[in-house]
Amino acid sequence: MASPMSAGRFLDILRDEGVRVVEVGDWEHHNRNHKGPWGPVHGVMIHHTVTKGSAHTVALCRDGRPDLPGPLCHGVITKDGTVHLVGYGRANHAGLGDDDVLRAVIGEKRLPHDNEANTDGNRHFYGFECENLGDGEDPWPEAQLEAIEKVSAAICRHYDWTERSVIGHLEWQPGKVDPRGFTMAWLRERIHERLK
Secondary structure, eight states, X not given: OBOOOOHHHHHHHHHHTTOEEEEOSSGGGOSXXXXXXXXXXXXXXXXXXXXXXXXXXHHHHHHEETTEESOOOSEEEOTTSEEEEOOOSSOTTSOEEOHHHHHHHHHTOOOOOOOOOOEESTTTEEEEEEOOOOSSOSXXXXXXXXXXXXXXXXXXXXXXXXXXXXXXXXXXXXXXXXXXXXXXXXXXXXXXXXXX
């Protein structure tokens, strides 16, 4: 069982991995912990935002929407590869997902097909929203892909996890398609290489 690291340690491991970080407001204390527990943590979840424009994307992920209060992740990865920390603790990013997938992540085994939504993912995953329209055509600049790789590897390194602890939203919750534009198998291979 892995406890969430402190906000200060989280910031340190990202910087140690070479991530360019911007701290947004009082991110260390901005969370949804009053809605339920955060932890134990078991992995990292990658999303795309379906937005355009970095400032708008960061503000949306920090503040949320009327139907979904923020923070909507822990970090927003903009197209230039900057990671904007917008919250720390429970965040509205994963929603309900498949308990079989969670067990596979914990065991670092091949993921089963997600066919139900019966488990609280906001409790168990670090979440990163990546600025992209999610239409399969909006490009993923190398700086952004490298930042996704680095944040994932930093967290895995801290917990002594392998790349199998990094999943996409589409692998967790039926009906989700994010991230779209690259495969999670491809991303996990990059993370594997970085962790060597």
